[in-house]
Amino acid sequence: MNKLEITYKCPSNIALVKYWGKKAEGIQLPANASISFTLTDLCATTTIQATKTNEILTEAAFIFELDGKLKPSFEPKIASFLRRIWNDYSVLHTHRLYIKSSNNFPHGAGIASSAAGFGALGLCLAHLQQEFSGNAFTDFNAEASRIARLGSGSACRSLYGGLAIWGEIQEILETSDEHATAFTQYHHEFNRWKDCVLLVDEGEKSVSSTQGHAQLDNNMYAQARYQAARLSMQKLLKAMQGNNIPQFINTVESEALQLHAMMMAGPMPYILFKPNTVAIIEKIWEFRSSSLLPLCFTLDAGANVHLLYDGAHEKEILNFVENQLLPYCSKNKYLCSALGGTPTQIK
Numbered sequence: 001m002n003k004l005e006i007t008y009k010c011p012s013n014i015a016l017v018k019y020w021g022k023k024a025e026g027i028q029l030p031a032n033a034s035i036s037f038t039l040t041d042l043c044a045t046t047t048i049q050a051t052k053t054n055e056i057l058t059e060a061a062f063i064f065e066l067d068g069k070l071k072p073s074f075e076p077k078i079a080s081f082l083r084r085i086w087n088d089y090s091v092l093h094t095h096r097l098y099i100k101s102s103n104n105f106p107h108g109a110g111i112a113s114s115a116a117g118f119g120a121l122g123l124c125l126a127h128l129q130q131e132f133s134g135n136a137f138t139d140f141n142a143e144a145s146r147i148a149r150l151g152s153g154s155a156c157r158s159l160y161g162g163l164a165i166w167g168e169i170q171e172i173l174e175t176s177d178e179h180a181t182a183f184t185q186y187h188h189e190f191n192r193w194k195d196c197v198l199l200v201d202e203g204e205k206s207v208s209s210t211q212g213h214a215q216l217d218n219n220m221y222a223q224a225r226y227q228a229a230r231l232s233m234q235k236l237l238k239a240m241q242g243n244n245i246p247q248f249i250n251t252v253e254s255e256a257l258q259l260h261a262m263m264m265a266g267p268m269p270y271i272l273f274k275p276n277t278v279a280i281i282e283k284i285w286e287f288r289s290s291s292l293l294p295l296c297f298t299l300d301a302g303a304n305v306h307l308l309y310d311g312a313h314e315k316e317i318l319n320f321v322e323n324q325l326l327p328y329c330s331k332n333k334y335l336c337s338a339l340g341g342t343p344t345q346i347k
């Protein structure tokens with residue numbers, strides 16, 4: 001076959017317990033386990049057209065297009081990702097790749113586009129390698145998740161619907177540092193939960209996640225943070241199994257604030273949240289204590305606030321968003337998503 005073509009759509013994800021800091025050994029292995037929900041409605045769709053070459057290549061040959069435009073600025077990250085999988089992916093040795101990706105949310109809006117993007121790329125490449133070699137991976141999802149991790153750590157959790165755990169924990173045998181694993185033992189009422197992403201700042205981040213993770217390498221708080229993350233995992237898994245909403249809320253909010261605390265407490269301190277991030281958090285706390293509704297916030301490595309809530313109360317909660325939170329959002333913008341969606345192959 002001279003030409004292979006494959007398309008996958010993959011959701012982004014939002015972590016409840018955060019991955020922040022890498023192990024010293026290995027490539028892109030997490031210092032602590034993390035857990036996330038996929039964001040069903042915030043996705044990347046990626047197509048790879050692989051064309052057979054006449055010669056054997058010595059490095060991956062590709063071009064990358066985002067939303068219909070060539071993006072040379074993304075090439076170094078993709079080239080370094082393809083170098084990491086080169087030895088295992090013989091399809092790269094004899095094919096040129098034309099990679100076309102698009103997101104259904106604005107790039108630079110502070111949504112983890114690399115999680116959705118590398119998730120979709122991992123699926124496409126694992127599929128191409130299977131087709132090219134004629135050998136099926138024993139566990140296709142685990143393999144796609146493993147290579148997605150080599151592009152962007154948090155991307156490996158986008159490959160499973162519902163909740164995914166990345167990082168080995170004693171409580172669950174199948175968990176691994178190499179790839180994420182689906183976590184299904186949670187109370188069914190969490191299937192109703194949604195995420196409303198309040199766009200506080202749509203600019204590019206001043207400090208990348210790569211630089212952020214590196215700040216944990218020489219940081220006197222790092223070991224305490226990893227220990228706290230282990231406790232958070234235990235608390236969160238119990239809360240989600242038993243539908244213990246106060247414990248869920250407490251753990252998720254504490255994790256979000258610890259993530260930003262680590263940025264402020266590193267050797268090169270920095271702040272990614274903005275005054276409006278704090279204003280929104282205070283409004284959420286006020287509204288929760290007066291309404292007693294099941295909602296909480298989490299943060300990514302950026303200024304946007306993710307408002308997580310039980311969809312059973314959607315009307316009241318979206319009223320609260322429209323009436324009280326919009327003034328703090330950039331251009332009054334927010335994006336809503338169901339949680340738990342699964343990647344799909346597009347025929």
Ligand code: PMV
Binds near residue numbers: 014017152210
């Ligand atoms: O995947 P990276 O290297 O961009 O790391 C991002 C980590 C956070 O999004 C801040 C937290 C997480 O667990 O998703």
